[in-house]
Amino acid sequence: MSVSKRTRFEVLKRDDFRCRYCGANAMQSLIEVDHVIPASKGGTDDAANLVAACWDCNHGKSDVPLEDRKLSDTIPAEALGEHAKQIRIYLRQQRKLLAAQDKARHEVLRLWCKHSGLDDGPRDVFVKADTLLRRFSLVDLDRAFALAFTRGPDNENAKWRYAQAILRNWREAAEANVNRETA
Numbered sequence: 001m002s003v004s005k006r007t008r009f010e011v012l013k014r015d016d017f018r019c020r021y022c023g024a025n026a027m028q029s030l031i032e033v034d035h036v037i038p039a040s041k042g043g044t045d046d047a048a049n050l051v052a053a054c055w056d057c058n059h060g061k062s063d064v065p066l067e068d069r070k071l072s073d074t075i076p077a078e079a080l081g082e083h084a085k086q087i088r089i090y091l092r093q094q095r096k097l098l099a100a101q102d103k104a105r106h107e108v109l110r111l112w113c114k115h116s117g118l119d120d121g122p123r124d125v126f127v128k129a130d131t132l133l134r135r136f137s138l139v140d141l142d143r144a145f146a147l148a149f150t151r152g153p154d155n156e157n158a159k160w161r162y163a164q165a166i167l168r169n170w171r172e173a174a175e176a177n178v179n180r181e182t183a
Contacts, residue, residue: 003045008033015052022057029054038063105129111142112160115149122160136167144170 003011011033017026024031034053037043040063053061075083108129112121132141144166152162 003033003050007045007047007050011047011050012052014047018052019054019057020051021053021061024054024057029056031055032058034058034061037065041065101130104133107138108132108141111138111145114142115145116156116159118156122157124160128164132167135171140167140170 012031017031018024019029019031020034031052031054033050034057035043035045036049036051039045043049105126109121109126112125113119136144144163147166148159148163152159
């Protein structure tokens with residue numbers, strides 16, 4: 001019997017959509033659900049026997065139990081050194097990414113403040129900045145904020161909701177356009 005869609009989703013969610021073997025995420029690889037004890041060796045579809053695994057790890061492991069070792073546990077010193085170097089580079093890139101994301105969040109907040117005339121905006125502006133920036137350009141956000149402050153309701157929280165509604169309408173209109181063009 002195959003793993004149910006619901007169980008599969010719950011396992012992926014539990015494992016944060018990351019491969020439990022190598023750490024790859026869904027942006028890096030196709031993430032599947034693997035039986036730790038293979039079904040062919042008596043493993044069950046119980047969530048305790050299931051883990052998220054990237055395509056490479058899952059297919060490389062195949063139906064071999066984790067206890068079966070094909071290689072020795074020793075890793076050559078030069079491989080350890082290379083691994084440490086890769087981790088340092090990865091961490092440096094992560095810090096750059098976090099700094100860029102923080103700068104972008106502050107830019108969204110700056111645009112809001114430009115239109116509100118205040119030194120700060122609703123907490124949601126900063127919190128939702130990442131989501132907004134995945135869907136809209138800074139130019140779009142600036143236009144939506146300008147509309148919210150020229151046409152929107154009087155209080156700032158209502159203006160924030162109005163700006164979000166403008167953006168949602170633009171996104172839905174763009175999606176409808178794409179659907180019409182592809183139909």
